[in-house]
Amino acid sequence: MHEFKRGSLTDxxxxAAADEHVTxxxxxxxxxxxxxxxHGQASPPGFWYDQDRDEWVLVVSGRGVLAFADGRRETLEPGDWICLPxxxxxxxxxxxxxxVWLAVHLPRADT
Incomplete structure (x- = not known):
C-alpha cells in the first residue's frame, strides 16, 4: 500500500514572528x-538572493512585492506565480x- 502525504497550505x-516561517x-x-x-517581512536593506537553481513561486494568499537588481519590481497577488532563474x-x-507563498526549488541544471 502507498503512503500518501497530505496537508493544507493555509490552515x-x-x-506572526520576527522571521518568515518556512515549512x-x-x-x-x-x-x-x-x-x-x-507577516510583513522584507529582505534586509542591501540583501539580494542569488540562488544556484531556478525557483518557481506562487502567492497563495496575501500580497508580495519582489525587487530585482535590474530595477524591476513585480507585485504578486493570490494566484500569481513567477519563475526566478x-x-x-x-x-x-x-x-x-x-x-502564503508556495516555493518550488528546481534541481540544478548541472545535476
Missing part, C-alpha cells in the same frame, strides 16, 4: 517544495500579513 497558519513540504528528485508564511538577483521588498 493552520503560524503566528518544508516535499523533497524528491533534487527538487524542494516549501510553504513560506510572511538561477542567478537572478532579487529580494522581497514588501509583504502583507499574512502572505
Amino acid at each position: 493552520p497558519l503560524p503566528a 518544508p513540504l516535499m523533497h524528491a528528485g533534487g527538487a524542494r517544495i516549501e510553504r513560506i508564511v510572511s 538561477a542567478g537572478c538577483r532579487h529580494r522581497v521588498e514588501e509583504t502583507h500579513s499574512p502572505t
